[in-house]
Amino acid sequence: MANEGNIIFNIEKAKHFSEWFTEIIKTAELADIRYNVKGFLVFQPWSVLCMEKMYNHLEKIMRKKGHKPYFFPTLIPESNFNLEGEHVQGFSPEVFWVTKGGSAELPEKLALRPTSETAFYQMFALWIRSYKDLPFKTYQRANIFRYETKATRPFLRSREFHWVESHCAHASEKDAENQVHEDMATTKEVLHDIFGLPFIFFERPSWDKFPGANRTFAADVLNPDGKVIQQPSTHLLSQDFAKAFNVKFTDEQGKEKYAYITCYGPAISRIFASVVIVHGDNQGLVFPWSISPVNIIIVPITSTPILIKKASQLKQELEELNIDVEIDTSDKTPGEKFYFWEMKGVPLRIELGNKEMKNKELTIYRRDLNKKETIKEENLISYIQATSKSYDANLINKTDELFKNRIKNACSKEDISSVINQGKIARCGFCSVSKAGTPCAEIVEKELGAKVRGTKLEKESFNGLNKCVICSKKANEVVYIAREY
């Protein structure tokens, strides 16, 4: 492609984050933003291949936990939306509406799903009969659409994104709560343990809940610059949607009851943005081994037949271990190839020249440590097997460091500003996370450009944070305040 030329990517990420993010999307060909509908992206192979691996990991774990896969229609009738009051209010401004088929006006407007509660639960009402059908655990891989009125940003806030949404029905509030905890555990297993992303789960304040939810729990991923990005959230919908859509079951005593519903929505294309942002460095992308589109790039130093043949042979051996390997046979110089694949974030590079051939050795470059070493060719397989494991462990260690000393108490608005300006998250006393606290939350947003992210799951002691950081009334909660993307 045109811009796969001679590129040395070098932008100081910490200082010029916005430019870094825009340029890496373009240079690494993650997405083309020139598509002619505002807020819509063309996802290019380098992001699609990574996201496909991300989908695989997530779906495999969800299926293991008993979620069954569905494909629901993309279109939802307007009347479905109107059944749950808070939901319709929350989503109406963001819905794209289909009103015509061919030249005919449709009898009813159809929503491009912004999320699928109102599609799933009418079917739950048909499928669920007895407590024996519960828990009823589903999910779908799908695209969703939101007519964002705020500024859009590739991957982070687009008008179409690629996600997984899970919907479950339960026999009791307790079972529903357990599901929410399972969803949080899944988030840890996938986002942290596989993708290497650091995050904290907060229970969102009442003014920031999912429209229609009783309680909302959301993972905030911390960026190197101290801002947070909301990633998967899981919601206790309680019985509100069940009543709206008539999702009932007969319990063990033969009594009819409404089900307790939960939903969970990891947005893969948005999580991909966090992978790019959290792991990337001044030279470009750094992908974890487990989701890198290519694990190993082989660069023959010259294109002599003997080197190409050797490269092909190595590729074949490695592919048998289920490793994605490419050989760069383009007409760039070796140096250009090195920079290019470093910028693309490929974990390992095997350099293969005449010297290596003669000594039966291989030179291996490791992207995360920016280090080269030479190994005996006969040790390649064992070297790769060991490195594929240590590689991601190293990335996870590194990102876990992000949260160390990044949370700091704040007792005044000035404190909050100062904490936030150091790239940290402020821990504060707060009057209330129910409706009563809304005016204080608005002050945080307007005056400090930050947001109350919510409370931690385990009750915390106040430790001197006894007053609301804004109104100075008695603090009933310990909350966390941060800037977000």
Place this chain on the structure above:
Amino acid sequence: MANEGNIIFNIEKAKHFSEWFTEIIKTAELADIRYNVKGFLVFQPWSVLCMEKMYNHLEKIMRKKGHKPYFFPTLIPESNFNLEGEHVQGFSPEVFWVTKGGSAELPEKLALRPTSETAFYQMFALWIRSYKDLPFKTYQRANIFRYETKATRPFLRSREFHWVESHCAHASEKDAENQVHEDMATTKEVLHDIFGLPFIFFERPSWDKFPGANRTFAADVLNPDGKVIQQPSTHLLSQDFAKAFNVKFTDEQGKEKYAYITCYGPAISRIFASVVIVHGDNQGLVFPWSISPVNIIIVPITSTPILIKKASQLKQELEELNIDVEIDTSDKTPGEKFYFWEMKGVPLRIELGNKEMKNKELTIYRRDLNKKETIKEENLISYIQATSKSYDANLINKTDELFKNRIKNACSKEDISSVINQGKIARCGFCSVSKAGTPCAEIVEKELGAKVRGTKLEKESFNGLNKCVICSKKANEVVYIAREY
């Protein structure tokens, strides 16, 4: 689920095909047609799991052949459609239009993609510069939408379907033709060699081409009752779209030229229908091993802990071989479980009772042959490894038989009717497959309820079919006529 009860599925497929198809979709829980938008389906786990495997096989082979994966937006501006005259004419009546975002009227109508030529090629114009960028081979996994005015039918003709579409740009007509042949080879490798579907590729007559294509080649899958279903088609778009979207490249001599474009569209959810129809029998589904949601079902004859433990141990051993295994621990009787999983089309069943435990044996039922045999437990792995291979080979042999003696010459309208009524395809002389032949083709459709499928790729000798079967003028082509779904 409610209808996973005591079921003995038994419908004579050959005699009551329509009922059989409707009932198996419901009984095997492939899809729920009760979703409240006409022509839209809820795909249930049993079809989704199979389609996911189908996607994996197809995408893996396409990537191996150098196609790169993209995700394009679902929405396409109306103005893009208007750029290619034939295309807009062909698709306009079938497009769902998004006209509103929230409560605002959009400045331009946006189409829910019915196919994505008009989205891809504007980007090709930005990406392709030189002959060195060619061939430029892409694909995407996507949902597409068609406002069908004909009667819809689950999986076969829905208003939303799940497919893969591939778009490629080439430096010459010859290269484009080679791509079309590669697409046909891919179809054979996937649909025939993996999914076990029998088909013939025809070049479609000019009146039945893809809107905007120069030449269209399409695979007709033959059903047991002699009707055909169109499956993947591949199209030589030549330079028409390239001119409309300004897709140019500089050739080796430095001259600017328009690219030659091809596209190819295997509709997974429709191919899934062929898998159901071609392999199924009076007792229900029969899935090929390679795409069955579950390869082996283990039925412990009683639910004693020792049998359950043994079953779990076997499951674990088999899963290490990358085989999908389930244990049925429901409270149905063994007989009910047997019928249920036979209806679901699972290739193998392992029966595990006290007798088997005592003798260190396993009773294995094979769905395709409807046969049981007893093996020594110690031979399980080698037995399964051999069977997983022979199973699909047997299905493919069986379906290959479908085409034997199913093509018969016809020299008159009466001949055609008689051939078709025997569940066969008629081979006929025909005046012309260009526009000149349209009146004869209309007679075939109106009077015989059949369609001219087109010509075979290799030129055929007339062998007595010297006159057009309809107008009796000199035959210039040998065509095939069949009924379709």
